[in-house]
Amino acid sequence: MPTPSYYRASAPADAPRPAVSGALDAEVCVIGAGFAGLATALGLLERGVESVVILEAEQVGHGASGRNGGFVFGGYSLGCAALLEQLGRERARHLYGLTLGAVDKIRSRIRDYGIACDAVDAGVILANWFDDDKALHETREFMLREFDADWRFLPREELREQLKTERYFGGLLEGNAFHFHPLKYAQGLARVIETKGGRIFEQTRVTGLDADGPVKRVHCAAGTVTAKEVVVCCGGYIERLYPALSRAVLPIATYVMATEPLGERLDQAMSTRAAVYDTRFAFDYYRPLADTRLLWGGRIDVFKRQPDEIAKLLYGDLLKVYPQLRGVKVDYAWDGLMSYARHQMPQLGRLPNGVWHAQGFGGHGVGPTTLAGEVVAAAIAQGESLPAGFERYGLPTTFGPLGLVGAQLTYWYYEMKDWWRQ
Numbered sequence: 545m546p547t548p549s550y551y552r553a554s555a556p557a558d559a560p561r562p563a564v565s566g567a568l569d570a571e572v573c574v575i576g577a578g579f580a581g582l583a584t585a586l587g588l589l590e591r592g593v594e595s596v597v598i599l600e601a602e603q604v605g606h607g608a609s610g611r612n613g614g615f616v617f618g619g620y621s622l623g624c625a626a627l628l629e630q631l632g633r634e635r636a637r638h639l640y641g642l643t644l645g646a647v648d649k650i651r652s653r654i655r656d657y658g659i660a661c662d663a664v665d666a667g668v669i670l671a672n673w674f675d676d677d678k679a680l681h682e683t684r685e686f687m688l689r690e691f692d693a694d695w696r697f698l699p700r701e702e703l704r705e706q707l708k709t710e711r712y713f714g715g716l717l718e719g720n721a722f723h724f725h726p727l728k729y730a731q732g733l734a735r736v737i738e739t740k741g742g743r744i745f746e747q748t749r750v751t752g753l754d755a756d757g758p759v760k761r762v763h764c765a766a767g768t769v770t771a772k773e774v775v776v777c778c779g780g781y782i783e784r785l786y787p788a789l790s791r792a793v794l795p796i797a798t799y800v801m802a803t804e805p806l807g808e809r810l811d812q813a814m815s816t817r818a819a820v821y822d823t824r825f826a827f828d829y830y831r832p833l834a835d836t837r838l839l840w841g842g843r844i845d846v847f848k849r850q851p852d853e854i855a856k857l858l859y860g861d862l863l864k865v866y867p868q869l870r871g872v873k874v875d876y877a878w879d880g881l882m883s884y885a886r887h888q889m890p891q892l893g894r895l896p897n898g899v900w901h902a903q904g905f906g907g908h909g910v911g912p913t914t915l916a917g918e919v920v921a922a923a924i925a926q927g928e929s930l931p932a933g934f935e936r937y938g939l940p941t942t943f944g945p946l947g948l949v950g951a952q953l954t955y956w957y958y959e960m961k962d963w964w965r966q
């Protein structure tokens with residue numbers, strides 16, 4: 545039976561942090577220690593805000609940030625074509641450029657703060673699932689023309705040398721992208737925050753917010769934090785914390801597994817060290833790990849599944865691409881919740897009562913959470929405006945359970961379309 549999660553098992557166990565007990569004061573109180581909360585807190589400290597507190601219901605990196613595929617690349621959950629159509633060229637280019645800046649920011653934080661997180665600077669490959677070179681060329685030309693993103697075309701033969709499968713028909717290499725161990729990175733950020741004087745409390749679930757006065761009160765089971773500013777960064781784990789924010793996102797699960805160390809068998813499947821995803825709506829995403837395991841993710845689901853069920857599903861997906869890996873053992877399998885807004889864009893902003901929020905990063909959030917932390921921190925610390933374009937993406941309701949049914953039906957519909965196209 546596979547155990548959850550490879551990341552937790554392979555990251556150094558941080559000493560547990562205290563829970564909030566009694567009354568505390570802070571200039572800024574951040575709720576949630578995923579990438580959005582950590583990046584916001586670090587952004588504030590780097591800008592000279594001295595008193596920053598993070599409240600985390602479980603442990604640093606408990607949510608999507610400590611469980612994800614580890615792809616660090618440009619873009620949002622909303623595709624670039626839709627971004628262009630909705631915002632126009634100038635704004636779309638600017639917002640896309642911010643995500644590339646975030647990729648650089650993560651790289652420089654890893655370097656400058658010495659965060660050991662197994663970063664592999666080998667790019668990300670978008671592999672074509674369909675026998676259709678034209679579509680691939682169109683994507684390449686579109687990204688170059690509209691966003692100055694120069695993704696390298698990988699002809700079929702070249703890709704087949706790197707990924708030893710008949711399944712793909714060429715690909716595009718996003719060379720500026722990389723992959724890493726997301727939980728080690730989250731823990732590294734947490735340690736930097738503490739070195740700079742930030743305080744992080746774990747096992748501290750926020751149960752309510754009194755936010756209508758000039759000073760906000762954040763209530764937890766055994767205490768209260770009083771702060772001038774509050775930033776809610778609870779991702780797909782927000783539950784019913786704050787209605788205006790909770791109802792604006794759907795928690796959608798996706799799954800990941802890690803095989804046993806494959807030794808030389810890994811090279812029978814892939815010789816590149818790049819991370820890979822494919823051109824289907826319901827794509828696989830995977831990458832080789834330093835200890836020769838293959839980390840494999842995929843699927844979108846609104847149901848809760850156990851590790852053995854997840855392992856079975858993903859092992860089946862793996863064999864569709866690499867039948868030569870039949871028989872490999874799956875050591876770890878786990879799920880994670882993404883927070884999806886109806887418009888698939890991050891929801892960054894401030895409610896009329898002054899509560900800040902950064903959520904809705906969906907399945908493409910490592911770069912965007914980092915940029916969110918930067919722009920929200922600059923807004924709070926320096927009074928800067930949020931980048932133009934984000935205000936278009938507000939907090940429309942997702943219709944709770946009905947929305948979840950809709951999301952599952954949409955996924956099945958696109959899955960069928962992919963199957964039909966194939």
Ligand SMILES: Cc1cc2nc3c(=O)[nH]c(=O)nc-3n(C[C@H](O)[C@H](O)[C@H](O)COP(=O)(O)OP(=O)(O)OC[C@H]3O[C@@H](n4cnc5c(N)ncnc54)[C@H](O)[C@@H]3O)c2cc1C
Binds near residue numbers: 614
């Ligand atoms: C399996 C999976 C694979 C993915 N792969 C990739 C990828 O390869 N590349 C990519 O770019 N993106 C990927 N994503 C998306 C990306 O991980 C997320 O968009 C991003 O991590 C979201 O960060 P966050 O800080 O908003 O939320 P989270 O990381 O979920 O953090 C929210 C935190 O808030 C805490 N919290 C919630 N409620 C409370 C409360 N009441 N009180 C206190 N704390 C609370 C939670 O415990 C949690 O720690 C993936 C997501 C998943 C689930």
